[in-house]
Amino acid sequence: MTTQPGPDEEALFDVPRAAAPKRTAGAAPARRRPADTLPVARVVVDTPLPHLDRPFDYLVPDSMDAEAVPGCRVRIRFNNQVLDGFLVERAAESDFTGRLSYLHQVVSSEAVLTPEVHGLARAVADHYAGTLNDVLRLAIPPRHARVEKEPVGEVPPPPPPPAPGPWAEYRDGAAFLAALSSGPPPRAVWNALPGPGWADAIAVAAATTVAAGRGCVVVVPDGRDVAVVDAALRSLLGPDHHVALTADLGPAERYRRWLAVLRGRARAVVGTRAAMFAPVHDLGLVVLWDDGDDVHADPHAPYPHARTVLAMRAHRAGAGALIGGFTRTSDAARLIETGWALPLTADRELLRRRAPRIRAAGDDVELARDEAARSARLPSLALRVAREAAREGPVLVQVPRRGYLNALACASCRAPARCDTCQGPLSLRSAHAMPYCRWCGRICGEWRCPSCDHRRMRANVVGARRTAEELGRAFPSLPVRTSGREEVLTEVGPRPALVVSTPGAEPAAEGGYAAALLLDGWALLGRADLRAAEEALRRWCNAAALVRPATEGGQVVVLADPSLPVTQALIRWDPGGFAERELAERRELGFPPAVTMASITGDAARVRELVEGLDLPRQAELLGPVPVGSPGRDEATERALLRVPRGEAGSLAAALKAAAAARSARRDERLAQVRVDPLDVI
Template identity: 60%
Template sequence: MPLPHLDRPFDYLVPETLDADARPGVRVKVRFAGQLVDGWLLERVDESDHPKLAYLEKVVSPVPVLSPEVARLARAVADRYAGSLADVLRLAVPPRHARAEKSVTAADVPAEAAGPVPEAGAAPTVAPTAAARADGAARADGGTRADGADPLPATGVPIDPRGWRDYPAGPALLRALADGRTPRAVWSALPGEDWADRYADAVAATVAGGRGAVVVVADGRDLDRLDAALTAVLGPDRHACLAAAAGPARRYRAFLAARRGEVPVVIGTRAAMFAPVERLGLVAVWDDGDDLHAEPRAPYPHARDVLLTRARLTGAAALVGGYARTAEAQLLVETGWAREVVADRATVRARMPAMAPTGDDPQLARDPGAASARLPSLAWTTARDALRADLPVLVQVPRRGYLPSVACADCRAPARCPHCAGPLGLPSAQGTPACRWCGRVAAAYACPECGGRRLRASVTGARRTAEELGRAFPGVPVRTSGREEVLATVPGGAGLVIATPGAEPVAEGGYGAVLLLDSWALLTRADLRAGEEALRRWLAGAALARPGAAGGRVVVVADGALAPVQALLRWDAAWFAARELAERRELGFPPAVRMASVTGAADAVADLLAGARLPDDAEILGPVPADEGRERMLVRVPRARAAALADALHAAAGQRSARKAADPVRLQVDPLSLF
C-alpha cells in the first residue's frame, strides 16, 4: 500500500484454484480493509507467522511481469528516497495492456523465486544471482556458460573502438565490457562527438560479452538518435525502446519483450531505468544533468541514481556521459567509484570550435556597447561571416515565445497582472499583454509605479529573436526549433536556426557559427545549479559547431572572467565540476551532503519533524515560503548518515498516516532544486 505505515509485505493464503497461476511477480487482487485492491505477489512460502489469513482473490494475469531483480531494486530505491515500495513499483512496471498481453503466455516469462523483499527501513541483502555465478564460473574455466547461453568471448577479444580511440581509456573500457568485467566510467564527450554511436559501441561490446544493457536518455530526440545507432550496430529487433510517450500498448509490448528475454538491450527515457533485462551487464545514462531525468512523481527518484543503485546491486558496469559533467558525476570520480574517460588537451583543441566571449576587456574596448547589447557586434559579424561562407548559424535563446516577460518602458518596473500579480507577456508583435499565470488579458495596463502605458522587453523569446534576425539578414531562411516544433536536422547551407536549449537541431556538416544569447537569464537564476546548468546548455549547443580549423566559431554573450564561461572557452567541464563540488562541500550543499526537503502546511511540517528520530548530526534549515501558502524545511546530514535520514523521515510519515493526519507533507530526498 502507498501509505507509509503500510509499506510492508502482507501474507495471504493461495486457494488451490489459483495455485498454478500464483507465481512470484504476477499482478493480483486481494481484500484489504474490506476493499478489493491491486497487489503484487512477491514470494510463495509454506507457512506464515500470522494465525488468520484471508485468501488471494484473483490473479489478474498469470504473466510474472515483476522480475526479482527489479523488485529488489524497487525496495532499495524506496528506502533511498524515503518512499513507499508501492509508489516505486508504479513507476517500474507500466500499466497492464490486455490486448498487448494476449500473445504472451505465462510459460514465456521466467518466474524465478523472488525471495523476500526487505521491509521498509531494512538493509537489503545482496547476493550474486545464479546468472552472475554462472558467468564467474565460465570465466574461470575458459568460456562455456552454465546456463546454456552463448559462450563469453575469450579475454583480449578484438574490439573495434571506432571513435573511442580519441579517448586514451576508451578502448580499454570496451575491452572490459566485452570480457564480462564491470568498469564504471564518467565520460566527457568531445565537441562534435556522435555520442549515440559511442553508446552503441559500448552496448555492442556488452552484448558480445553475453550480457544485457539498459541506457536512459532525456527525451525523444535523443532516443531516436540512439535507436538508429543501435540498429546500425546490432541489427534490427535486437533492442527495445521504452518511453512513456510511445503509448500504452507499444510501451507494454516493449516491456514484455524485455521481460521475456527476447531482446538483450532496452533503451528509453526515464521510464526505462527499471526495465527488466536478463544478465544485466551495463547501465548507462546520457546527459545526467538534464532535469528530465528527475521523476516528478513520488518518491521523486533520479534516473542516474536509480541506475547507479542498480549497478551496485547487480554488479553491472556503469557509464555516465555528457558534454558537461555534473557535481554528482564528479563525486563518483573523486571518491574512486568511477574512472573518468576524457580526451587529451591536444585532441580537445583540435576538435573544438573557436570560442569568444563578448564581455572581456579587449572586446569591450572595441565595442563599448557589448556589455548591454543583446547582439554585440562580435556576434553579428560572426553570424554574417558564416552566412557569407554558405554555412548555417545556430542562435541559442534561453526562453521560448515572443516576449515572455515585459516591463514598463518608462521606469523599467516589471509588468504584473492586476488580478493575480503574475508576470505579463506578449504572445506576438500584434498581441495584447496577457498574464502567464491566470491568462487574463491586460489590454488597458498602466504601470502602478509611474502610470506609464508603454511596455518593453525584459526577456526576449525565440520567436522575437527570429523576427529580429530575419530583419537583420534579409533573404536568409530563418527556422525556429522549440516546444511548438522541434527540428531534428537542418540542411547545411546558409540559414539561421533559432532554438531553445535542448531543441537544437543537428546541421549537416556542422554549424559555421553558434551564438549563445541572454546568458544572464541562465546565470542569474536563484538556483544552486545555475552555473552548472548554463554550462551544460552552452556545451550542448557549441558541440554542434564545426571545428575551428573548418571555420566553426562560437560566441557567448557573457563576461569571459566567469567560471562557467571559462570552462566553455577551454571545453573543460571536468575543471568546472571539480570547482563546483569543492564549493558545495564548503557550503554544505548536495551532493557533498544528503539533504531532504519537507514541504506542506506549517503545522504539518512541524508535526512530522517533531516525530522524526533524526540523526544527532542532522541540521534543520528554514522555514522558507513555498507555493500555495505552504512552507518548506530542509534537513541536512553528512552522506554517511543518508540512510538514517531517509529511515527517520519515512517512519515519521508512517506515524502521521497511521493516525490519519489531515494535511499532507511532501518528502523529497536530494531535490533537484533547493530554492
C-alpha cells in the same frame, strides 16, 4: 514481518462495504484448501498509504497453485475491497498468528516483477523515503492481456563483438571495452568529444556487452536521443537484439517491447527515464547520457533520479556503469572523487581539434571600447560571426527563454510591470497583442506604472519568437527557423539559415553548424538556483557540440561575462575542472552533492508538525521552514530543508518515512511532500 490487515488498518479505507453475493437456495459453498507446497503468498498491495508499505500474507488455494508464481499480478481482498498487488514470494508458513485469507485471483501468471527489479525498487523506495508501491508504478507498465498471449519470439544468438570505433579516440577506451567483454565491471564518468559520435560510442559499448552474453540499459533524456541511439544500435546489433522504449509508442506496443526484454528475447534497452527499471536479464552495463538534464528526475513520488537509480542498480547487480555527456556534473565529479567511478576522457590535443573556436562577447576589442556595444543584446562580434558563417552553412542561435516578450517593465523607471488585480507579471504573446497577466490571464491594455505614472513598457526578457523576428529583419536574405515548445525540429539541412532554438530543442545540422550564438547568458546565470552555473555550462556545451570543429571554421560566441569561471570553462572546454571546482565550493558551503538534503513542502501547519515529530540523526541540521511560492500566491505553503552528512542519508530517509507512516496511520490525508536530494534547494 508480514501481516494481515487488522481492523484498525481496514478502517483507514473510508469506503462502503461491498454487499455479500446472494446464495442460491440449496447450493453449498465451494470449499477451498491451501496448496500442498508453499501455501503462503506474500503480496505487495496496491495502496498509497505509507504505513501499509509492507507485504501481507495470504493463502494460495490449490486451484491457483500453478499460476501463483513469484512476480505475478494478483488480486486480494483488503477491507472488503478487491485490490491489485504483486506476489513477491511463496513461503511454507506465515508469522501471522491469525486466520489468513485466500488470494482472490491470479490476474496473470506472467512473472512481471523479477527479484532483481523488486530488490532495486525496495532500495529506491528506502533511499527516497517513499513506498515500494510508488516505485513499482514507475517500474512496471500496465498489463495488456492480448499482448501477453502473443507468441514469444526466438532468442537470437549473441552478435560478434564490434570494433572499438569511437572509443579508440579516448585514452582508456580500449581498456573500458575489454573490461565490459571479460573483465571486472568498469564504472566510468565519460566526457564525450564534441560532435555526433556520442551515440555510436554508446552503441559500441552496448554491443560489446551483448556480445559477451550480458544485458544493457541505456537511458537518454528525450525521444530524439532515443531515436539516434536506436539507429546506432540497429546498425551494430540488427533489429532483434534490442528494443526502444518511449512514451509515444502507445500502451500496447510499449508493453510488447517490455515483455520482449522480460522474456529475454532482447538483451539491450534504450529509452527515457522509465527504462532505468527495464527487466534486462543478467545486467552487464547501465548507461546514462547527459545526467545533468533535469528530465532524468521523475516528477512522481518518490521522485527518483535516473543517475541514482542506475548507480544503485549497477552496484547491486555487479554491472558496469557509463555516465556520460559533453559536460560533467558535480554529482558525477563526486562519483570520481569517492573512487566509485573513473574519468574517461580524450587527450587535450584531440579535444582542441574537435571543438569549435569559442569566444565570449566581452573579449572583443570593439566591445572593450564601446559601452553601448557592450550592453547590446546582439553586439557587433555576434553579428559579424553570424554574417560570415551564414555564407558557409546554418547558424544556431540559442535563446534561454521561449515565447515572445516574457517580462515587461516600465520604459521610464524600469520597475517590473505587474497586473493591477493580482500583481502577477505582464508579458506579450506577439507584436500586435495586448499585455496580459501570466497569473490570472487578465488583459492589461490600460496599464500605468504605479511608481511614475508612465504608460509605455519595455522588454525585460526576450523570448525565442521575438528573437527570430528581430533576426529576420537583420538578415532578410536568410530563412529563419525556430525550434522549441510548439515545434521541435529534429534536423536541418546544410543550406545557409538561421535556426533559433531554446535549450534542449536544438536540431542537429547536416555537416554541423557553421557557427552558434549563445544569447542572454545573464538569464541562465542569474537564476536563483544552486545549479545555475552548472546548468548554463551544460546547455552551452550541448549547443557548441553541434558546431563544426575549429579546423573547419566552426565558431561559437557566448554572450556572458568572460571573467566568470563558467565562461572560462566553456572557452577552454574544461567541464571536468569546472565540476571539481563546483564540488569543492559546495563542500565548503554545505550544499549537495557534498551533503544530503531533503525538502518538506506543504501546508504550513503540516510541515511544522512533521518536522517537530521527526527523530532526526544527531548531525542533522534544520533550515526553515520558510514560505515558498511567488508573492501574492501560495502564501500558506512552506518548505523546510534538512541537511545531513552523506553517511547519515539512510537515517534521514528512515526518519522521514517513519514520520509519514505515523501521519498516514492517523488518517491525516493532507500529507506534506517529501523529496530526498531535490534538484531545487535554492
